[in-house]
Amino acid sequence: MHVYGLRAEYRADTPFTAASRPRLSWKTADAAPGWTQAGAEIEWRRSEAAAVARVEGRDSVLVEWPFESLQPREEGSVRIRVHGADGSTSDWSEPLDVRAGFLGDGEWHARFITVPEPADIGQPMRLRREFTVRPGLETATLYATARGVYQVEIDGVPVDADRLKPGWTAYRSRLVHETNDVTDLLREGPNAIGANLAGGWYTERFGFHGQARPFYGKYPSFAAQLHLEYDDGTTEVVATGDGWRATADGPVTASGIYAGESHDARRALPGWSSPGYDDARWLDARPDTAKAQVPVPATAPPVRATGELPVQEVITTPSGRTVVDFGQNLVGHLRISVQGREGDTVVLRHAEVLEHGELGTRPLRHAKATDTYTLAGNGTETWQPEFTFHGFRYAEIQGWPGEFDPADVTAIVVHSDLERTGHFSSSHELLDRLHENVVWGMRGNFVSIPTDCPQRDERLGWTGDIQVFAPAASFLYDCDGFLASWLDDLAREQFDDGAVPFIVPNVLEWAQTPAAAWGDAATVVPTVLFDRFGDRAVLERQYPSMRAWTDHLAALAGDRLLWEGRFQFGDWLDPDAPPEDPARAKTDPDIVASAYFQRSAALTARAASELGHAEDAAKYGALAESAREAWVREYVTAASRIVSDAPTAYALAIEFDLVTDPAVRERMGARLAWLVRRAGYRIGTGFVGTPIIQDALTRTGHAETARRLLLQTDNPSWLYPVTMGATTIWERWDSMLEDGTINPGEMTSFNHYAFGAIADWLHRTVAGLAPLEPGYRRLAVAPVPLAGLDRAAAELETPYGRARVGWEVHDGRIVVHAQVPPNTTALVTLPGRASEEVGSGDHEWTVDDPRTEPRSPGLTVDARLSDLIEDAEAYGAVLRAVESADPERARGLRRGAVWTEHRTLRSELQDAGLLARVGQALADLKRD
Structure with a gap:
């Protein structure tokens, strides 16, 4: 048994700490199964003097500094020895150097x-x-x-x-x-x-x-x-x-x-x-x-170069220009090594995509994204820009002296240097590429602050984007200090009336109008950091901001307790919204706004309870309940329909616990699944609905619907961009159209992480690794195996140590493996078994395979569309048959058909030749 991972406060990349009383965290490895910490000794050594403090209990994450406050430039070392409840004792850990990185009051006197x-x-x-x-x-x-x-x-x-x-x-x-x-x-x-x-x-x-x-x-x-x-x-x-x-x-x-x-x-x-x-x-x-x-x-890790990519291909465009392709959409810049005459100038233009074979620069808008290097003419000259960054996969090279060698150009990947903590893998190649796209999207948009996009004339800290993505981000990287720093700015930029701007830091004077799902970052992100990292201090620091935002919403909602009739982004970028109006979603923006009002009130009540503010907890708890009742009264019919009969509305009702009656929730889950099937299992949600729709489906018993939605490759879907060669998450579901044309909308990015929030569901549900107590002190091991996958796994370096959950199919049964870190426990919920609590260590279970993939034998051209869409094999055969005769008709069938029980394949096609071709394709299907 040994102690590792010792760190002071947020930063592990430097001995300097910004806090005079830095909180300490450590992990224990190689302990006996079921081991828990009974206490720990902390030694603080300065020169030859040492002091030892003992902490009792299991706390090992962000433990309060037990010694006198550090003084400016004070330095020493800390080491830890842990004692187990079983009587075991570890050796002392390796020492951690700790230095005060702050100045004393009045010590700063440098002039700018x-x-x-x-x-x-x-x-x-x-x-x-x-x-x-x-x-x-x-x-x-x-x-x-x-x-x-x-x-x-x-x-x-x-x-x-x-x-x-x-x-x-x-x-x-x-x-x-x-x-x-x-x-x-x-x-x-x-x-x-x-x-x-x-x-x-x-x-x-x-x-x-x-x-x-x-x-x-x-x-x-x-x-x-x-x-x-x-x-x-x-x-x-x-x-x-x-x-x-x-x-x-x-x-x-x-x-x-x-x-x-x-x-x-x-x-x-x-x-x-x-x-x-x-x-x-x-x-x-x-x-x-x-x-x-x-x-x-500074409390957040700095921006650094974190990797290099070589040129994958040199392209000569139709216009004769030289473009290099790095095979990956990334953020950073180029490093070049070049020889030429004095005064020769190399021009480097950057873009994320090609359009009709040429550099696709229209999405950059007013950003030139161009670097130039003028040679001194003294042999081989190696250069890279110092103070800019670009989002790009492709770079156009102009003015290169002599013969161009792609080995002389390297892409330098740049972002905030966070520690990678979480991984996901499966047997599905496209799904794994989707997850990798999420990772690259986060890398490219965590450059000092969490941004919306890294390439065009924007790159701003949009609050809505990180509000939906924070759970996924907190699994993939240790971003506690990074987001805590950004939240400090959010609180500072908050207006006197409690309103939170659209962007933080706020550099747009018109961005102060409160907007649901954007300003709610004030309550959501601190909660995520508490849940995922056990960071109670950030909850405490941000609590006044959380309360001010919720109070502001209460004032806007008034006596009706509904946030209505005001500006909203709503379910931004619903795929049915026209390119020129991304806010025109199927779900009414007032439904979204009032749902988020209830959620922020509930999160503020929870924070108040955690922090011991009993009066506030009661006040905001009552406000949340009243807002919930107002939402149901206003927007839910007696038949359990929502007045905006759209996926996002039902996902909000289920996931925000706006509807608590089990029977009503069940009916809403069924309606949500029906809407998803009616759309042909193509995505129908925007920024608000997309992060929660899969949870809403699986929580209400519709895992098969969630599977079909996840693995869909038609446009719009999560996997459509992957089939188009995407290596990051797109801003729009169809940032690039099927014909290789960039979406005509004025706002189009190929590196936005918001829709990548799906990764959190992959980690928690498909693989089955989720937190049950702050900082993963107690885990949930609850995989939901999906048909079409032979295996899936998630691995996370939690604040307590390495956790892993994975499952594989073997001989018709499912084998589940779990690694639970020392000093934690896990609640295990597996198909067909009663839940059980286990301690730390390695565990394995084998359960019967509960999965079925719907198949309807003997489908004909008179089949109901609802039956056809449920049978993936038959659906694919029909589309292939139609596409071979009429590609345009096949596209219309994919995008325009309404897959309900009241329509048939015959009535949809209405063409004798097509019907004959389709009928033969269905007859040719070999069924067991």
Whole structure:
């Protein structure tokens, strides 16, 4: 038995912590089956002094710091020894270095500085200063930030590999700094510190329809202080302000998040961040007088390069252009190695798709997404942009000198450097590719903040997208600190009346109108972080925000307790909505809004109860119940129909527990399944309904309907984009049409994760691994094996350790395996067996296979469409027969048929030739 995974607070990528009392987490491995922790010893060692504290009980996730608060720049090491309820004791864990990464009150006195006269909005620049290190240096700690994006070099060496520092926060109220130990970069005597700086998000032009403009400021500025601590106890601080020099004459001539970056290697400044450098073009830096926040230490992992992809194919387009294909839609940039003459310029244009063989740039809208590199002409030159990123699979190469070799171009994958924790696999190739697309979509849209898309002139923190995707995200990656940081900004951007903007950080003045499923991120995301990571502190920090949002909705709902008649996005991007009006969904937006009002009230009541606010718990619990009753009274008929007779409406009623009567829920589940079948098992939901429809079906006994919906490949469906070669999740179900044409809508992205929320259902239900208590302290092992799959498995590094649930079909029976981490238990619910509670360890069960795949023997052209759609084999035979004679008619049958018991195949086709062909195809089916 041993302890591993020891960490302090959120970040495991650095010893520096942002908290003076960092919470500690650890895991236990190789313990005896059923092992639980009875207590643990925590040792805190500084130099030769050590203190030991004991905590009693099972707590091992985000345990409160048991020692005195850390002081600025204090450092030491922590190690853990656990004791089991069975009397066992582990060895001490490996020590974890812990260092205070924050400054003390009043210690920040660096001034923001910039070039004397910026020439352009977002002007790239460099700043530097020389200083002397005395003998006896013990520690050098750098605190740095920017209004913009930056990298620091000391004596010619970058201080880290982070990108786009300090990231994007609500700059007007919160700016973060990174903390680096730079002791090893310094030497006794003269040294130099330099900052490479561009505008990034701070100077970006935000807005739509050609009306974009800078929101925060027009030029970047930089602030830092370097603390030098000597062995005689003295300290020196090198801070931005007087004595710094600046220039805008460096090689980066232009840089923007949307536009891309331009680099002229002829303007290189060799030695600019080393001592002894002298260039008359450098002038005294000037203070940036705009009001600035005192920066606070970053709590989320930084953006980094996390992978590389080689060119998979070189394409010559119909117009004769050279395009490289990396085989994967990704976010990042290119690295090129090129030889040529001085002044040769290589132009790199990026896009996610090809349209009719050419680079498909229309979805980028006003984003140029173009990088340029002008050669110095001094042999092989290797370059990559520093302060921009693009969403792309394809890149067009223009101006390449000499013969082009694809080995000289590499795609660098860039995103917030989160730890991958969750995996899913199955026997279904398309399903596994769908899940991989979800992973890549998350990677591309977790760049400092959770964004909607990474390629066009948007890339904003839309609250609705992360509200629906947070459960899936929390399984795939350890994103607790990342989303907790973003929630801090959400609370800061919340308006005085409690309204939550559409986007966080909010850079659109019109985005303050409250919208259901978007603003509800204020209540949903903290709840997800509590459930998935056991992060009670984030629930406590966000509770005032949760309460303010719910109070705001209560005021909007008024005496009727219905949120109605106001602006809403509704079930955004319902597949039946026209391209030009993505909000025109089948489900009335008031139904969606009032359902979310009830849900936010219920989640606020739950948070209040967890935090011990009994009066609030009673208040919001009563509000949620009253809102639920109002929703049922207004929108549910006596026959258990919802006035918007659409899948999303029924999914909301079931999954949000708006309808509690078991008989009514059963009828609603049956109606939902009927609607799905009527549509030919093609998806009929948008942003709101898609994350919950599969749960609503399986919870009401319609797993077979959920299976058919999941494995559908016709447009629209989850797997249709996969059949079209998608490698990320699309914004629209049909972002690309069957003929290879990009959707005509003005808003079309090929990398949006919202519809990828299905992954959470794959993890919890298809594989069967779900949390029952916060942080997976108690698991649910409850797979729902689906016909058409021979196996499925989910694996997760939970806060307590590795968990895994998987099932396989063997000789007509299903074998279920589960790995339950030490210090946890699991409730096991399997087909045909009573539920049972098990302890940690490896478990296996064998159960009878409950699955059946409907087949209707002897179908003819007089078959009811409801019978035909239930028989996948017969349905496929009919479509193939129709398509061989009339492809357009086959497309119409797929998209336009109403698959009910009141229609027949004969009445649908009404063509003697087609009927004969179809009848023969059905007769040719060999049935057992």
